[in-house]
Amino acid sequence: MAVTRGFVGRRASARDPRLPPGQYDVGSSWPVLTAESTPSIGTDRFRLTVDGAVEEQVTWDWAQLRALPASTWRGDIHCVTTWSKLDTWFTGIPVDVLLDAARPLPTATHVMVTSSTGYTTNLPLADVVDEKAWVVWEHEGAPLAREHGGPVRLLVPHLYFWKSAKWISRITLRDSDEPGFWERNGYHMRGDPWLEQRFDGD
Amino acid sequence: MVTDDLTRAAAARATRWRDARVVDVTHHGDRGVVLRLDVPDRIPHRPGQHYVLRLRAEDGYTASRSYSVVSAPSEDLVELYVERIPDGEVSTFLVDVVEPGDLLETRGPIGRWFVWDGRSRALGIGGGSGVAPLVSMLRHAHEIGRPELLSLAVTARSAAELPYVDELRAAKALVALTRVNDLPPGPTRLDAAVLGALVDPGATVYLCGSTRFTLAMETHLAVGGQPASTIRVERFGAGVAPG
Numbered sequence: 001m002a003v004t005r006g007f008v009g010r011r012a013s014a015r016d017p018r019l020p021p022g023q024y025d026v027g028s029s030w031p032v033l034t035a036e037s038t039p040s041i042g043t044d045r046f047r048l049t050v051d052g053a054v055e056e057q058v059t060w061d062w063a064q065l066r067a068l069p070a071s072t073w074r075g076d077i078h079c080v081t082t083w084s085k086l087d088t089w090f091t092g093i094p095v096d097v098l099l100d101a102a103r104p105l106p107t108a109t110h111v112m113v114t115s116s117t118g119y120t121t122n123l124p125l126a127d128v129v130d131e132k133a134w135v136v137w138e139h140e141g142a143p144l145a146r147e148h149g150g151p152v153r154l155l156v157p158h159l160y161f162w163k164s165a166k167w168i169s170r171i172t173l174r175d176s177d178e179p180g181f182w183e184r185n186g187y188h189m190r191g192d193p194w195l196e197q198r199f200d201g202d
Numbered sequence: 203m204v205t206d207d208l209t210r211a212a213a214a215r216a217t218r219w220r221d222a223r224v225v226d227v228t229h230h231g232d233r234g235v236v237l238r239l240d241v242p243d244r245i246p247h248r249p250g251q252h253y254v255l256r257l258r259a260e261d262g263y264t265a266s267r268s269y270s271v272v273s274a275p276s277e278d279l280v281e282l283y284v285e286r287i288p289d290g291e292v293s294t295f296l297v298d299v300v301e302p303g304d305l306l307e308t309r310g311p312i313g314r315w316f317v318w319d320g321r322s323r324a325l326g327i328g329g330g331s332g333v334a335p336l337v338s339m340l341r342h343a344h345e346i347g348r349p350e351l352l353s354l355a356v357t358a359r360s361a362a363e364l365p366y367v368d369e370l371r372a373a374k375a376l377v378a379l380t381r382v383n384d385l386p387p388g389p390t391r392l393d394a395a396v397l398g399a400l401v402d403p404g405a406t407v408y409l410c411g412s413t414r415f416t417l418a419m420e421t422h423l424a425v426g427g428q429p430a431s432t433i434r435v436e437r438f439g440a441g442v443a444p445g
């Protein structure tokens with residue numbers, strides 16, 4: 001492809017190796033990206049269910065979720081609209097803890113994650129196990145803000161951030177893949193930022 | 203099934219990079235620029251969709267950003283409006299450097315959610331450069347002879363800072379100017395009362411602008427009784443669009 005006449009780009013220092021291709025560092029800010037209107041979900045109404053291809057469907061309320069042993073994930077997150085936020089941290093539990101309780105059937109290969117807004121996103125099961133994905137309720141020590149998915153959101157930091165569904169209410173184990181909200185709307189089925197899997201066809 | 207396959211094929215074509223030629227550059231003072239691009243093998247967009255522009259330096263470094271289409275689907279050239287963000291890497295380049303004849307890498311049209319096909323009632327609410335996709339909807343509504351389907355409410359600090367101000371006023375958009383209200387009679391804010399009066403549960407709301415703006419508008423709409431499920435939001439950035 002052709003060089004853009006006159007374009008140098010903003011590179012005072014060498015590019016940070018933590019930034020995937022096409023991403024820029026937002027520093028301490030955290031842009032908000034949502035397709036829908038921001039819901040208000042009180043912790044009293046919060047429920048999270050793991051169902052589908054599992055041996056036992058399990059639902060947690062706020063107190064039950066918070067009673068699980070919390071830990072902190074620290075690292076970088078990447079949004080498909082080209083911002084990345086480096087060295088940030090979240091507190092919650094690995095998705096493994098929830099899956100261990102519900103016990104996925106051997107036929108399960110994918111999950112569909114649903115938000116209380118009806119938003120959905122699909123992920124291969126392999127992308128949400130082994131501490132690669134988290135269910136989180138705190139960001140950098142403070143309760144997760146509503147516009148960032150509070151009270152509870154999914155965190156799948158190794159994929160573009162639309163996979164990290166806000167206001168999570170359900171994780172459904174499936175034996176086949178099916179597109180979620182953005183995936184039906186032209187975005188990539190997997191969304192690996194290092195491979196720039198932004199859009200359907202990338 | 204057949205249409206699904208066609209949509210998929212069009213989407214795959216839309217994500218291919220093409221070199222578009224800049225045909226026309228119109229500056230809005232130092233605040234922004236209207237770019238008209240000749241996109242080879244162009245796929246007609248749906249009002250509300252955007253293109254990605256990718257700038258490439260000699261050493262292969264690239265920077266890409268999204269810009270909403272302003273033109274109607276039937277127009278030959280793809281029109282974009284770029285607001286100059288101080289210190290912005292891509293917007294300052296597009297406003298300050300780009301000239302007719304330049305080639306820009308583009309891909310699009312992209313997006314199947316924030317789109318309006320002109321078949322049902324819509325309320326467009328835009329702040330600043332957030333009016334861009336609404337103007338595409340407006341031009342489309344006129345072209346298909348259904349201007350009554352689309353109501354618009356837009357805001358900026360002053361008339362000079364509102365892109366497409368004349369076109370919006372001619373279409374009877376409600377214009378709120380927050381700093382220099384030199385277009386009386388008009389409100390100075392899109393506040394709860396103004397938005398409350400626009401609430402229409404039977405319409406789809408297309409809300410576009412900075413994060414702060416869109417969050418404020420969502421609150422007003424919710425208070426006014428607009429169902430959350432009818433509101434589609436496009437957020438432009440940090441002063442701030444899927445995450």
Ligand SMILES: Cc1cc2nc3c(=O)[nH]c(=O)nc-3n(C[C@H](O)[C@H](O)[C@H](O)COP(=O)(O)OP(=O)(O)OC[C@H]3O[C@@H](n4cnc5c(N)ncnc54)[C@H](O)[C@@H]3O)c2cc1C
Binds near residue numbers: 269
């Ligand atoms: C779907 C979509 C459609 C868009 N359509 C348009 C459009 O039609 N017209 C348009 O002008 N822009 C549009 N944008 C925003 C655009 O993609 C860029 O983000 C914007 O031009 C800034 O890029 P930059 O490289 O100049 O700034 P950057 O170098 O990326 O950022 C510089 C600084 O400005 C801040 N910043 C980034 N964007 C904004 C903003 N919009 N307002 C205030 N501060 C900001 C950043 O946080 C950073 O601190 C759209 C964005 C999306 C996601």
